Amino acid sequence: MGGKTFAEKVKNAARNLKPAVLASAYKWAKARGLPVIDVLTTIVLESRGDPNAHALTEKEDSRGAMQINIRAHGDTIKKLGYKPDDLYKLDVGIEVGTYIYAAKRKAVLDLLKKTTRKQEYDPATLIRLYYAGPKYAIAWIAKGQHFKNLEVYVDHWKEAKQAVAEATAAGAYA
Numbered sequence: 001m002g003g004k005t006f007a008e009k010v011k012n013a014a015r016n017l018k019p020a021v022l023a024s025a026y027k028w029a030k031a032r033g034l035p036v037i038d039v040l041t042t043i044v045l046e047s048r049g050d051p052n053a054h055a056l057t058e059k060e061d062s063r064g065a066m067q068i069n070i071r072a073h074g075d076t077i078k079k080l081g082y083k084p085d086d087l088y089k090l091d092v093g094i095e096v097g098t099y100i101y102a103a104k105r106k107a108v109l110d111l112l113k114k115t116t117r118k119q120e121y122d123p124a125t126l127i128r129l130y131y132a133g134p135k136y137a138i139a140w141i142a143k144g145q146h147f148k149n150l151e152v153y154v155d156h157w158k159e160a161k162q163a164v165a166e167a168t169a170a171g172a173y174a
Contacts, residue, residue, distance in 0.1 A: 007159045013048035014040070014163035015172050021049050021065060022173050024091045028098040034105065037168070038124055039098055041161045042066055042131065051090040063087040066097025073100055104130045111141050121154060128157040 004012070017025075017040065025043060029036040046067035047053035055062040062069045064087035070077060073096075077084060080096055087093040108127045112119065119126065119141065130137035132153055139145040167173060 006156065007163070009048070010044050010156075010160040011163040011166070013044045014160070014167040015170070017043070017049045017167070017173070020090055021051070021094075024065075024094040027091075028094050032098045032102040034098060034102055035124070037161065037164055038127070039094070039101065040164045041157065042097070042101065042128070043094070044164060045128075045156060045160045051093055052088055064093025064097065065090060066093055066101070068093065068096050068100065076100060101127070101131060104134070107134070108137070108141065111138065115142050117142065117144060124161070125154055125157050129153055 021043060022040075025039045026036055028034075029039040043049055043065050046062075047065045049065060051065045053062075053064065053067060055067060059071075060069050061071050061084075063084060068077065068087050070084040070087070074084070076099065077087070077096060080099060082092055082096065087096060105127045108130045109123060112123060112126070121129075126137060126141055129140060129150070133147070136145075136147040136150075140147060140150065
């Protein structure tokens, strides 16, 4: 029969995050004023904790533990004094990733203040949607416009966040 389910994969990844990943995530979450569970969940979702992860497609060239798309964020990487391959350095990848995540978090929270539409999802989930694709998340938050794979993004976020919470409760990060 088939391999592990998505939930099993993220639980395994959450339980097995390396101490260096945890240390960097905690450091940069604190520096950026971000919930560490959201940073760890993003790392689990994006790379399963692998700083050498690389996703290369026609539209994407994402690198490092937080899978920073160098096509979309090349200017930010340069502004922070790095080159694309520096994202494979664990601490650099998480530094840049949390910088981008903090900006996206602010954008979502600002948008939520402006909209009167009742939201179906909590702010952390909406930030995850924005991290995955800003234009689609903006349309969803502002107008409720459904986009392809919306439920998959939401379900994956919830499963990964639960896996990180369970690993934390079980003492995996002590």
